[in-house]
Amino acid sequence: MSQRTATGVSLDIAGLTVGYGGEPVLHGVGLTLRPGEVVAVLGANGAGKTTLLRTLAGLVRPTAGSIELGGADILTLRTEDRARRGLALVPDGQSVVAELTVDENLRLGALWRHRGAARERAIAEIYDLFEPLARRRSSAGHQLSGGERQMLAIGRALVAEPALLAVDEPSLGLAPLIVGDVMTALRDAAASRGLTVLLAEQNVTSALSIADRGVVLSLGTVVADAPADLLASDADLRHAYLGF
């Protein structure tokens, strides 16, 4: 953990509008993350969380707005170049490359960041962080359990030592017990590396349990932006937008 090249950076999103046609999915979304901050993006199904993260990663092009990572405009960069600037997206659906082994998946994540021995060291660190993966090094992605897949997806993002980690619905499709493990691992990784984390979740309780701050999206707009503990205790807000 000594020679970290990258630590968390700030993220500034302003006036972001994304439309697949017809009604925009995001209307002028603004969001600021301080370096090292863990922010949960909450909202019901269809609120625009996935679109926000995919736009951030460059997989979807916005019609208006700006995205700055560590003060630099990244809007014109392609997805792969954003990744090389330190933006790591963990897409939803435990997205590992099913045909590759655990080791190959991690190697792929580390490829552009590390060479030779440094690469092996970075991969070894991930195996320390996610012990279940260490036992399955040469298993193919499709042989893993849902929880293992999610760990691999997060580990593969971390191995590149990103400055900002964007995680889309890590709890999706996992058993409650496993969700707890994944969230804890995410929090530990963020804390030990000083990462900035943007966590999109429908599972409000577990997301707020590790977040500093929560942002609530509803129908493509930000309707609340408050410290996590405040949000967790605001019954009105929960009723209105989070459905419990």
Add this chain to the structure above:
Amino acid sequence: MNRIAPSLTGAPRTIVMGAVLTVVAIAATFGLDPYRNFQLATIVAYFCAVAGLTLLVGLTGQLSLGHAALMAVGGYAYALTASLATDMGLDGLPRFLLGMAGAIAASTLHGLLLGLAGARLHGPYLAGLTLGIAIALPAVTAQFSGVLGGDQGLRIDRDDVPAVLSRLIVVEQWQAWVAIMIAGVVVTGLAAVRRSSLGLRMRAVRDDETAARLSGVPAGRVKVVAFTLSSVAAGAGGAALCFVTQSVSPGAYTLAFSLLLVVAAVVGGLGSIGGAALGAALIVMLPWLVATLTDLVDMPAELEQRLSGNLGLLVFGALLIIVMLARPGGLAGLRRGRRTRRTSAEDPTPPSGPDAVAATSPTGATAADPAPASALREMPANDQPRTPQTVLQSPTERER
């Protein structure tokens, strides 16, 4: 068309239009000399096959690279049954009808077999299978040379102009008439299918086979029927060509000719029957035009020979590429497929949550994608299946 016959709708209107166009085409033969009538007869025979192919590709998304071989099936079957009829002492109309019946029976059978294979295959596999058939045709005729005549093929007796017309027209014009009538019947049938609910089911299968299945369209059966119809159209075209040229041989139905039929279908616009007519005219007239032009220019004999054989091919290949790359919008069918894929690849509506993910099936049938189902219920039978969600998605295209 609505202004011409406002009261006619659906199949009756298609039939009336087909009959009118057939009569117009027959009338037009009076303005042509014998050679032009021969060319017209050829175009019309190709038209049958191209119409069948364009319907297959444009409506169901199945590509056949062996439609020339299916024309050959019709041609050989016509020649064999017509010769049999001659041996039985028949001639004239009975012989012709028997020959056509033979051609249609044979191409139905072949289309059915290929369709059964094709229904289980994805696009590239079917294209490769039909390519194999096109390559194997000369081998088949050589292997069964006793019946099929090997490389020489078969020759049949010429049908003369019927006595009542013999003062009015010459034989080339009569042959054009017969070809036009065959095409009239075949293509009107195809046009009716295209406008029918079967045509809608074909589009549903093309756009998203899984979604179509889920909404109760028997995708396999629809594809088999489509391939069979397409094969019958090609077989009828082969029979017409056999009637006009009094011969059928493997050399006339090469792989190159199969590819020309694809060119005709694509350049005319996949799924468009009017376009098929234009495409058929193009593949007959362009080589002739190139030959005429190279004749005009003074050049060494060897170069002229090389150009005359290849310049047409070059133009056709370039046309195929240009149309496909530059004008995909003209190809109604393939553009739709593109949208469906784009959406599934690019995160459709923002799905976040278990039910959204369940609806976003791996085949790309997104939650907002009941198009084939709604298409069956709501859409009027017209060329452009623009479902509400097609409109919804179009600006995604514009982003690029």
Add this chain to the structure above:
Amino acid sequence: MDHLLFLIATGLARGAIFALFALSLVLIWRAARIINFAQGAMALVATYAAFAVTGMTGSYWAGLGAGILAGAAIGLGVERGLMRFTRDSHPLAGIIVAIGLVMVLQALLGIFFGQQHRPMHTPFSDSPLTVGGVPLLSPYDIFVLVVALAVMGGLALLFNRTSMGLQLRASAFSPEVSRVLGVRVSLMVTVGWMLSAAVAALAAMLLVPTELGLNPHSTDVLFVYAFTVAVVGGLDSPVGALLGGLVVGVAMTLVTGYLGATFAPIGVLVLLVVVLLVKPGGIFSMREARSA
């Protein structure tokens, strides 16, 4: 019996070429999810380039090298100039563009070089060596087998042991995830096309000297055979291409040897139909394993 041994031995050499060409189809399929119907015509253009260079330098090896480079260059040009633009379209668009390319390339070859067959020479003797009185492989057949196996081994190493190979595989399996991880997927697709076209060019250059000669249609049948091999072996499976190639090569040589040359295309067609109907994913395909 001697005849049978001879046929099996030459069938293996022939099959190695089919396998190599089928492998090139598998490479493109894995990189871009396209069956490149223009692969034969593209390889043929590279073979003409090899023929020209050999004619100028008098060296078979210079021609072979030039042909492989020409193949890679053609792959680059076709992917960047044409196929890239069909990627977001219906899969049929790529096939139709490839067919247009076949027509253009064959027409250009016909215009510039004519339709006549130009004999190509082998670097080694092609008359069979006799082992214990039985004629078996010719030195050229042995050369073909060695080259084919070496190329396949090299590709296996490239894909399984190098970073480039890892990126090529990841891009093929999951383009979007790969991009998110910083892999330049579109570069990988181009590399896949270049590799594939170079391998196809090599296969065509190995085949043509054993046939009538070089002509604008020399690779038509090779493509159909290799397509059959790729389908038999499973389009996703390089190992399938190798085994399928050897099986088809031996089967075709036996059919030709015992039933006559005209039977071979029918035999291929029958094989293709049977495999497509019984096991459309290919005999050696991993698809079942993957969807499980």
